[in-house]
Amino acid sequence: MPLSRRKAIVSTSSLVGAALLLPDAEARGQGPAATAPTSPPLADLVSVSDFEPLAEQRLSEISRALVKGGAADEITIRWNREAFDQIKLRTRVLVDVSTIDTGLDLLGLRLPFPILLAPTAYHAMIHPGGEAETARGAGKAGALFVVSSATNTRIADIAKTAGGPLWFQLYVQSDRRFVADVVHEVESAGCRALVLTVDAPVVGARYRQMRAKFKLSPGLKLPYMDDVNKGRDSLLRGGNTRMTWADVEWLRSVTKLPVLLKGILDPDDAERAVAAGVDGIIVSNHGGRMLDTAPATISALPAVTERVAGRIPVLVDGGVRRGTDILKARAYGAAAVLVGRPYLHGLAVAGADGVARVVAILRDELEQAMALAGRPTLTAIDRSVIWNAS
Numbered sequence: 092m093p094l095s096r097r098k099a100i101v102s103t104s105s106l107v108g109a110a111l112l113l114p115d116a117e118a119r120g121q122g123p124a125a126t127a128p129t130s131p132p133l134a135d136l137v138s139v140s141d142f143e144p145l146a147e148q149r150l151s152e153i154s155r156a157l158v159k160g161g162a163a164d165e166i167t168i169r170w171n172r173e174a175f176d177q178i179k180l181r182t183r184v185l186v187d188v189s190t191i192d193t194g195l196d197l198l199g200l201r202l203p204f205p206i207l208l209a210p211t212a213y214h215a216m217i218h219p220g221g222e223a224e225t226a227r228g229a230g231k232a233g234a235l236f237v238v239s240s241a242t243n244t245r246i247a248d249i250a251k252t253a254g255g256p257l258w259f260q261l262y263v264q265s266d267r268r269f270v271a272d273v274v275h276e277v278e279s280a281g282c283r284a285l286v287l288t289v290d291a292p293v294v295g296a297r298y299r300q301m302r303a304k305f306k307l308s309p310g311l312k313l314p315y316m317d318d319v320n321k322g323r324d325s326l327l328r329g330g331n332t333r334m335t336w337a338d339v340e341w342l343r344s345v346t347k348l349p350v351l352l353k354g355i356l357d358p359d360d361a362e363r364a365v366a367a368g369v370d371g372i373i374v375s376n377h378g379g380r381m382l383d384t385a386p387a388t389i390s391a392l393p394a395v396t397e398r399v400a401g402r403i404p405v406l407v408d409g410g411v412r413r414g415t416d417i418l419k420a421r422a423y424g425a426a427a428v429l430v431g432r433p434y435l436h437g438l439a440v441a442g443a444d445g446v447a448r449v450v451a452i453l454r455d456e457l458e459q460a461m462a463l464a465g466r467p468t469l470t471a472i473d474r475s476v477i478w479n480a481s
């Protein structure tokens with residue numbers, strides 16, 4: 092597959108959006124930065140890491156802290172990356188790699204590549220177009236977008252701009268009737284699966300955000316965060332604190348959509364999830380934003396996929412920044428990966444085009460890595476791709 096496709100997907104001239112202000116953002120510290128510097132053409136941004144410094148220049152102090160921040164000392168964020176970097180890859184030569192196929196079937200969908208956009212909160216703090224802009228970018232790239240419960244935009248408005256499939260991530264609220272209504276609303280809007288986040292009974296120690304005095308820009312809404320809207324989100328009082336395996340059963344009883352659990356690291360929880368009849372697992376430490384010093388996700392992944400043994404798909408997120416990371420995740424049994432901060436950086440730099448460009452870079456890098464490792468299809472990627480696989 093030629094590596095030039097990214098040029099076709101992303102117009103290099105349309106550096107739209109990021110220079111705009113949120114309509115009601117105050118000059119100090121909220122929403123996109125007041126005076127956004129110009130960026131180089133998107134074609135000159137060759138690696139997803141090229142987006143981060145540009146995004147940081149364009150975001151306000153508060154939005155920078157939102158995107159960059161993790162829990163406490165941010166050790167898990169660092170480990171997520173270091174663990175990927177420490178894995179060595181094995182190359183096999185003289186394999187015909189003239190055709191690279193990254194397509195896969197996932198929970199009733201045919202996807203062109205195993206890269207999803209992870210659910211992330213408050214896109215209107217990053218770009219005036221909010222989640223609708225992200226969905227447009229996902230559509231341009233052909234990527235599945237998992238919309239967060241902490242979206243600033245209602246799902247019907249996101250669905251209008253989405254050219255590709257949507258899943259919806261749920262935070263369970265104290266009022267279960269409210270949650271059931273949300274489920275029905277996202278079903279009607281065409282979401283194809285629900286992702287229940289289970290690693291956030293309380294919010295992690297977000298010191299970077301606290302130091303920046305994080306708050307939502309005035310006028311921004313959180314239509315699906317009933318507890319926050321009703322002041323029930325403080326530590327140990329929100330609906331998530333009481334969530335147990337019984338709620339997983341309850342959720343399955345109110346929807347026919349596939350349900351995935353996001354935030355599993357322990358193989359015993361993975362086994363329990365299979366027993367509870369869920370349709371998929373996302374191995375995640377919430378991008379290092381919940382329990383600091385929880386392990387890197389790529390380190391936790393092998394034991395989970397071994398235990399699940401193919402009964403349901405296992406996905407992984409946390410620190411994925413390279414095509415080689417995706418190859419490593421596949422080698423350890425992940426069906427697909429999700430990325431969080433990289434596409435938020437793309438969104439900050441160039442709106443939908445930036446999101447699409449980030450995905451296109453990762454996709455091209457994956458194809459390149461598969462060719463160089465001598466694995467032309469996703470199913471040809473197994474643990475033998477890892478140099479010292481145990």
Ligand SMILES: Cc1cc2nc3c(=O)[nH]c(=O)nc-3n(C[C@H](O)[C@H](O)[C@H](O)COP(=O)(O)O)c2cc1C
Nearest residue numbers: 209210211212239288377378408409410430431432
């Ligand atoms: C700014 C930000 C907001 C996030 N909001 C949510 C959220 O609302 N729900 C959720 O399940 N995960 C949320 N996450 C976690 C992501 O879904 C994902 O697990 C993580 O970003 C993956 O790590 P990465 O950023 O290193 O790619 C958020 C992450 C970031 C960076």
